[in-house]
Amino acid sequence: MSDEELLRIEGLCTRFFTENGQVNAVENLDLTIDEGEVMGIVGESGSGKSVTALSLIDLVESPGRITDGRIWFRAPDIADELIESGADDEVTDGDFVDLRKLSEEQRRSLRGSRFSTIFQDPMSSFNPSITVGEQIAEAVEVQRRARANPRSLDAKAQRYGLGDYVLSTVLPSKKYVTGASRDRAVELLELVGIPDPVERADEYPHEYSGGMLQRAMIAQALAGEPEVLVADEPTTALDVTIQAQILDLLSKLQAETGMTILLITHNLGVIARMCDRVGVMYAGEIVERGTLEDVFDHPVHPYTRGLLGSVPDLEGAGGRLQPIPGNVPSLLDHEMPDRCYFADRCPKAMDECLEHPPAFDVEGSEYHTTKCYLATTEYTEEKALPDGYFDEAGRAADVGEEPSETETGIGTGTDSETETETEADSVQSDGGEPR
């Protein structure tokens, strides 16, 4: 980790304009990610994790739209080009560029080459009727072409000779995939731990097991040697052993390539195992963020504490994750109260919480902040909101003792065979310590 910022997200708002109203999926989100680190985002289902990731890579689809905020990305080469063409300091400070201010074409050219993604479902990123090797070779080819194209923003272009450029522009169709790209595809399959990569390259996606296809998707994502890999629940659909293998693979690749990873998960065990720093999301906001130590050992926000449940610290991480009573709030704008969004589920809700909290710095690392008044105020019985306060206010009337899995998405209940739980347990029991 270089301690140098690579991404700086400021005041990001992403909304969906649906028939039922405006959904505030990401709300005034601030996050910085250092070059070469693994940044985690954790939170219950529906807290806005995936929409945050999509916003970052410019893949929010209608009826959704980023409505506000800045996404600064450090790219001095792009900054130089932009300044040459007359861009002002709204677009670049000479070092960082605001991704939102780039043209559609410029943004597209970053995808695959600078930013790449992997998702939960590898099937969705492969065409069932083309061999895995061919598809990865195509991804390699596309990136090679982009780099060899002088009009591309990518400064790595010099690495490819004129020969590559001519070849890739004169041969128009899919058939243009060169032998070099095919070789690279096999190399990538080998890199991600697929045995017999030469043979496996000629197989179709359905011939791969889930874990192998996940590896192949990672190989595809690495085709353009991205600087940033966004991994949204990359192991959730896999069984425990395979999950651990894929996480190890990501760690290994990260260490070898120095790439920056944004890892999204609802599993704190995965965070503990993989990440340098973490942001805890609730109702579209980062409610607490910090280093692993900040968040696991000195959590301030009762939501973070709730997620951690009976896992008191990393060393003693043997307990299970506890579900938090109550429901994830509706993110419909007209139903969003003008208070702390968590107050109705919070065991320490007090008078202050009826006003929406800003982010406060808290003890620990410089990065440790929380949107909770407990950062500045002691909780006392006198200040506590009376029991049932939110019921009477007509909110959270459906808070129950036993939330369902879909409501919490974390840890799950006590019935033992669910995927989430076995995942959490296994990850914790084999250490759960930060690197």
Ligand SMILES: Nc1ncnc2c1ncn2[C@@H]1O[C@H](COP(=O)(O)OP(=O)(O)OP(=O)(O)O)[C@@H](O)[C@H]1O
């Ligand atoms: N296409 C869409 N149209 C309308 N609302 C959407 C759309 N996509 C996401 N949302 C809303 O945005 C909010 C955040 O969703 P998001 O998928 O980011 O949650 P998440 O934290 O990734 O949850 P999960 O853990 O279940 O993946 C949710 O309220 C969701 O309903």
Ligand code: NI
């Ligand atoms: Ni998601």
